[in-house]
Amino acid sequence: MANGLQTPATDGARRIVISVDAMGGDRGPAAVVAGLAISASTYPDVDFILHGNEAELSRLIARESALQGRVTVRPTERVVSMQDKPSHVMRHGEGTSMWSCIESVKQGEATVAVSCGNTGALMAVAMIRLRRLPGINRPAIASLWPSRNPGGFNVMLDMGADVKAEAEDLVQFAMMGASYARNGLGLTRPRVGLLNVGTEEHKGRAELKEAHELLGPQADAGAFEFIGFVEGSDIPTDRVDVIVTDGFTGNVALKTGEGTAKLISDFLREEFNASIFSRLAALFALGTLKRLQKRMDPRRANGGVFLGLNGTVVKSHGSADATGVAAALRLARQLAAAGFQDRLAARVASALRTGQDAAAETPPSAAEQGPGGDRIQ
Amino acid sequence: MANGLQTPATDGARRIVISVDAMGGDRGPAAVVAGLAISASTYPDVDFILHGNEAELSRLIARESALQGRVTVRPTERVVSMQDKPSHVMRHGEGTSMWSCIESVKQGEATVAVSCGNTGALMAVAMIRLRRLPGINRPAIASLWPSRNPGGFNVMLDMGADVKAEAEDLVQFAMMGASYARNGLGLTRPRVGLLNVGTEEHKGRAELKEAHELLGPQADAGAFEFIGFVEGSDIPTDRVDVIVTDGFTGNVALKTGEGTAKLISDFLREEFNASIFSRLAALFALGTLKRLQKRMDPRRANGGVFLGLNGTVVKSHGSADATGVAAALRLARQLAAAGFQDRLAARVASALRTGQDAAAETPPSAAEQGPGGDRIQ
Numbered sequence: 014m015a016n017g018l019q020t021p022a023t024d025g026a027r028r029i030v031i032s033v034d035a036m037g038g039d040r041g042p043a044a045v046v047a048g049l050a051i052s053a054s055t056y057p058d059v060d061f062i063l064h065g066n067e068a069e070l071s072r073l074i075a076r077e078s079a080l081q082g083r084v085t086v087r088p089t090e091r092v093v094s095m096q097d098k099p100s101h102v103m104r105h106g107e108g109t110s111m112w113s114c115i116e117s118v119k120q121g122e123a124t125v126a127v128s129c130g131n132t133g134a135l136m137a138v139a140m141i142r143l144r145r146l147p148g149i150n151r152p153a154i155a156s157l158w159p160s161r162n163p164g165g166f167n168v169m170l171d172m173g174a175d176v177k178a179e180a181e182d183l184v185q186f187a188m189m190g191a192s193y194a195r196n197g198l199g200l201t202r203p204r205v206g207l208l209n210v211g212t213e214e215h216k217g218r219a220e221l222k223e224a225h226e227l228l229g230p231q232a233d234a235g236a237f238e239f240i241g242f243v244e245g246s247d248i249p250t251d252r253v254d255v256i257v258t259d260g261f262t263g264n265v266a267l268k269t270g271e272g273t274a275k276l277i278s279d280f281l282r283e284e285f286n287a288s289i290f291s292r293l294a295a296l297f298a299l300g301t302l303k304r305l306q307k308r309m310d311p312r313r314a315n316g317g318v319f320l321g322l323n324g325t326v327v328k329s330h331g332s333a334d335a336t337g338v339a340a341a342l343r344l345a346r347q348l349a350a351a352g353f354q355d356r357l358a359a360r361v362a363s364a365l366r367t368g369q370d371a372a373a374e375t376p377p378s379a380a381e382q383g384p385g386g387d388r389i390q
Numbered sequence: 391m392a393n394g395l396q397t398p399a400t401d402g403a404r405r406i407v408i409s410v411d412a413m414g415g416d417r418g419p420a421a422v423v424a425g426l427a428i429s430a431s432t433y434p435d436v437d438f439i440l441h442g443n444e445a446e447l448s449r450l451i452a453r454e455s456a457l458q459g460r461v462t463v464r465p466t467e468r469v470v471s472m473q474d475k476p477s478h479v480m481r482h483g484e485g486t487s488m489w490s491c492i493e494s495v496k497q498g499e500a501t502v503a504v505s506c507g508n509t510g511a512l513m514a515v516a517m518i519r520l521r522r523l524p525g526i527n528r529p530a531i532a533s534l535w536p537s538r539n540p541g542g543f544n545v546m547l548d549m550g551a552d553v554k555a556e557a558e559d560l561v562q563f564a565m566m567g568a569s570y571a572r573n574g575l576g577l578t579r580p581r582v583g584l585l586n587v588g589t590e591e592h593k594g595r596a597e598l599k600e601a602h603e604l605l606g607p608q609a610d611a612g613a614f615e616f617i618g619f620v621e622g623s624d625i626p627t628d629r630v631d632v633i634v635t636d637g638f639t640g641n642v643a644l645k646t647g648e649g650t651a652k653l654i655s656d657f658l659r660e661e662f663n664a665s666i667f668s669r670l671a672a673l674f675a676l677g678t679l680k681r682l683q684k685r686m687d688p689r690r691a692n693g694g695v696f697l698g699l700n701g702t703v704v705k706s707h708g709s710a711d712a713t714g715v716a717a718a719l720r721l722a723r724q725l726a727a728a729g730f731q732d733r734l735a736a737r738v739a740s741a742l743r744t745g746q747d748a749a750a751e752t753p754p755s756a757a758e759q760g761p762g763g764d765r766i767q
Contacts, residue, residue, distance in 0.1 A: 098592065159653065173587055176595050210550055210641040215475065218553050218638060245645025249653040261595060262642055264587040265635075268622025269643040273650040276536065276626040277686060281658075284682045285675070294675035301668040305661045309654060 029058055029349045031342060032123035034114035035065030036092040037130020039332045042069055045129065048338025049084065050077040052346070055339075059346050062117050064089050064110040089113045095331060099133035103141050111135060115142045118324040124349040127316075127341050129329040136174055136319060143324040146358055148365035151175050151182045152321035153260070154328065155193050156267060157314040157344075161251040168194045168203075169248065169256040172317055173264035180223035183207065183257055185361075187228055189320040190255040191237035192360050196351040197318070197344065200254055202236060206243030208258035208266075217242065224257075234367045235360070274309060316341040318348065321361075325354045406435055406726045408719060409500035411491035412442035413469040414507020416709045419446055422506065425715025426461065427454040429723070432716075436723050439494050441466050441487040466490045472708060476510035480518050488512060492519045495701040501726040504693075504718050506706040513551055513696060520701040523735055525742035528552050528559045529698035530637070531705065532570050533644060534691040534721075538628040545571045545580075546625065548637035549644055549694055555636035557600035560584065562738075564605055566697040567632040568614035569737045573728040574695070574721065577631055579613060583620030585635035585643075594619065601634075611744045612737070651686060693718040695725065698738075702731045 033049065035042040042065055049061055060083050063070055067088035074080050091109040093102050106112045111130050117123040119142050128135050136152070145152060153171035160167040170190045171178060178186065187205045194203035207224055209217040214225065225241065232239040243253050245266060258266070285295035285302070295302065307313075315337040319326040325348055329341035348354075410426065412419040419442055426438055437460050440447055444465035451457050468486040470479050483489045488507050494500040496519050505512050513529070522529060530548035537544040547567045548555060555563065564582045571580035584601055586594040591602065602618065609616040620630050622643060635643070662672035662679070672679065684690075692714040696703040702725055706718035725731075 161653070161656075176587060208642060210553060210638055245642040245647075246649035246652070248646055249649045258642075261587055262639055265585060265622040265639055266642055266646040269625055269646050270622075270650040272623040272626045273647040274654060275623070276538070277651060277654050279538075280682055280685050284678045284685070287678070287681070291675070291678040294671070294678050297674045298662070298668070298671035301661045301664070301671050304664070305657055308657050308661070 028060055029056075029346055030060050030062060030123040031345050031349065032062045032114050032117035032126045033064065033342075034110045034126070034128035034130055035063050035070055036089075036110040037095075037128055037135075037331075038329070038338075039095070039129070040334060042066070043073060044334050045338050046070065046073040046077065046080070047335035048333070048342060050079045051335060051339035052342035053077075053079040053083050055343070056346055058350075059083075059342075061085070062087055062123050064113040064117075065092075066090075087113050087117070093130050093134045095131050097131055097134055099131075099137035102131070102134040103137040106134065106138055112138050112142070115139055115324075115326065118326070119143055124354070125325045125327060125345040127327045127329060127338075127345050129331055129333050129338065129341075131331075132173065132317075132328055135326065135328055139319055139322055139324070139326045143322040143326075146321055146323060146361050148361055149185060149189075149321040151178060151185070152319055153182075153186050153189060154263075154317040155190055155320055156317045157197075158248055158256070158267075158270070159309075159314060160249045162254065163251075164198050164200075166198060166314060167248065167254055167256060168198065169258070169263055169267070170320065171258065171260035171263050172267055173260045174319070176259070176261040178220070178259035180220045180227060183220065183224035183259070184227045184231055185321070185364075186257045187224075187237065187239070187255065188231065188235040188360060188364055189357060190257060191235050192357045193318060193320060193353070194255050195236070196353040196356060197348060198254070202238055203254035204240050204252075205232070205235075205237045205255045205257060206240045206247065206253040208248075208256050208262060209242040209244065212242045212244060214242070231364070234364050278306075278309065313340060316344040318344070320357065323358070325349070405437055406433075406723055407437050407439060407500040408722050408726065409439045409491050409494035409503045410441065410719070411487045411503070411505035411507055412440050412447055413466070413487040414472075414505055414512075414708075415706070415715075416472070416506070417711060419443070420450060421711050422715050423447065423450040423454065423457070424712035425710070425719060427456045428712060428716035429719035430454075430456040430460050432720070433723055435727075436460075436719075438462070439464055439500050441490040441494070442469075443467075464490050464494070470507050470511045472508050474508060474511055476508075476514035479508070479511035480514040483511065483515055489515050489519070492516055492701075492703065495703070496520055501731070502702045502704060502722040504704045504706060504715075504722050506708055506710050506715065506718075508708075509550065509694075509705055512703065512705055516696055516699055516701070516703045520699040520703075523698055523700060523738050525738055526562055526566075526698040528555060528562070529696055530559075530563050530566060531640075531694040532567055532697055533694045534574075535625055535633070535644075535647070536686075536691060537626045539631065540628075541575050541577075543575060543691060544625065544631055544633060545575065546633040546635070546640060546644070547697065548635065548640050550637045550641035551696070553636070553638040555597070557597045557604060560597065560601035560634055560636070561604050561608055562698070563634045564601075564614065564616070564632065565608065565612040565737060565741055566734060567634060568612050569734045570695060570697060570730070571632050572613070573730040573733060574725060575631070579615055580631035581617045581629075582609070582612075582614045582632045582634060583617045583624065583630040585625075585633050585639060586619040586621065589619045589621060591619070608741070608744075611741050655683075655686065690717060693721040695721070697734065700735075702726070
């Protein structure tokens with residue numbers, strides 16, 4: 014049946030296949046299958062390979078009419094838990110639904126892998142099976158961040174693939190993040206900023222000052238605009254499209270933002286519940302409060318993308334419900350439809366050549382940049 | 391008149407003197423003097439030494455009846471701007487209002503210094519004039535963070551005194567932050583957490599794992615409870631009282647939290663302005679929305695405290711208005727009234743002895759910990 018999934022659809026367009034780990038999330042396979050059903054109804058051009066317990070998945074799929082004929086189940090017996098150490102899963106993870114999910118991308122039967130499981134383990138399995146793109150030192154996790162930009166989101170990376178990053182890593186993050194912003198958010202020439210404790214050039218850590226110097230000359234090859242240092246307060250604004258930082262800082266910033274949003278929405282709920290009068294006011298303001306809730310809904314931006322590997326992996330939030338899973342699948346489909354993986358690989362290869370040429374002090378001619386160059390990404 | 395400020399008041403209680411830099415803030419001396427007037431009305435036991443342009447300050451003070459007989463003006467001609475580099479101010483800052491403000495604490499005529507000026511310059515001047523407490527490697531800036539704790543705030547440090555911190559620095563931050571939480575927030579045995587990307591002990595950077603090992607044994611000497619690693623999402627909760635991190639991460643987290651709060655309050659305003667109906671709903675919910683706004687007001691928590699120097703310095707937000715300045719002065723008064731500086735110095739000295747004893751593998755007896763020990767802080 015996997016072959017059948019790869020054949021052209023009746024309208025002649027190539028079908029998109031997404032490989033999905035059904036087992037690793039906090040809410041179990043029911044939430045994943047419900048998300049699949051939403052995605053299948055919305056996107057008729059997508060089919061799924063679903064990895065996990067065969068009996069349970071078949072039962073869940075049978076209930077969803079939208080999924081009939083759209084899902085291949087890959088039976089696996091073992092599950093990676095949220096407590097498993099990445100190093101352990103890397104050595105002993107074969108036979109888990111997560112491993113099998115990545116394997117489908119490695120074998121070329123699916124374009125993108127999606128999992129709600131243990132982030133560290135997923136990165137470890139993706140690293141060992143898909144391997145890094147040639148020239149990439151550290152892969153990164155890129156997330157969407159609600160912002161004042163017209164599209165409603167910025168891209169930020171690394172969100173926790175690794176706890177540190179050297180200057181060269183930050184430059185690669187900028188290039189990969191810009192490519193993701195072009196293909197995931199449709200921005201032609203994304204504005205890239207380096208996260209620091211101030212916008213003055215003398216501020217910050219040594220690797221940031223070095224990356225600042227390297228990024229200006231890279232901007233043309235990477236088809237982005239480098240706007241220099243940005244601060245934490247700039248993350249949710251319209252000043253910047255791609256925010257580059259190390260995985261430690263990115264992870265702390267993300268969770269701090271989430272914690273702050275939760276504190277404020279708790280305050281909002283408490284104040285509207287404080288008295289009979291405020292409860293009446295809440296009833297009166299119900300439509301407004303529901304629109305606000307929708308705008309603040311973290312499920313809308315669900316899906317961290319692993320960048321820098323030979324294959325695209327989308328990490329959904331562990332506690333994602335059907336809506337959250339569907340958002341991760343929408344992102345996976347968008348990246349597959351845009352041909353993101355090939356574009357990213359070409360961009361990295363081109364930048365690598367540019368860097369080598371620069372190191373040899375020979376400015377590359379347009380021809381030396383290879384076919385495609387700026388155009389295809 | 392400075393002498394007069396130090397004499398006992400009629401009720402026999404010693405008066406508190408706060409040294410205030412009138413010039414460095416974004417809103418100029420008018421906001422500072424207005425904040426002084428609020429503080430003087432609220433706290434009859436406080437007098438002020440105010441540093442800056444004599445003519446301007448005298449005119450502003452003359453308008454405020456609450457300030458009559460409560461303020462000594464120290465004339466200074468020069469002002470540190472927000473653009474001045476700390477290293478430049480350190481060498482050439484004498485004669486500025488900021489320098490003079492710190493000098494009053496150094497000379498013992500005021501207990502705490504307060505400034506709205508350039509943070510880096512203020513730390514540089516404080517470092518060179520007040521000097522570090524014996525045994526302290528890196529001073530830190532501690533800020534209050536709105537949280538679900540009964541008092542409404544947590545303490546977090548370092549918020550940007552330095553861009554990095556070694557394991558030993560983090561241990562000193564924990565001790566100093568706990569002492570601040572006892573004296574500033576009235577917590578007997580504060581819970582201290584180390585900020586990391588996960589709560590499992592194997593996660594994070596090397597210096598964090600090392601600090602984790604060092605902090606457990608230090609908890610008794612520091613009179614705090616060590617709760618291990620915490621994440622960004624824990625910062626605004628009631629799980630922890632003191633959050634310890636390096637100045638780079640702390641600064642990014644603070645500004646990310648501020649940016650997120652601003653984004654949400656913008657959303658709230660926009661949704662309640664979206665239609666005639668939602669504007670009516672906002673009118674109906676006005677009381678509730680005003681209470682919410684008050685709870686989210688960042689001015690309530692204004693004031694970063696410099697810890698680890700021979701003297702206490704409170705850094706107010708550069709854009710603080712009268713309400714913000716008054717909040718910073720309230721904090722300064724609270725710390726002065728609690729005898730915070732002497733308690734902190736005794737705690738650091740005691741921990742230093744404990745550390746030296748531990749290094750010599752001689753467990754200290756209660757007598758060796760010196761007079762006071764746990765009791766006085």
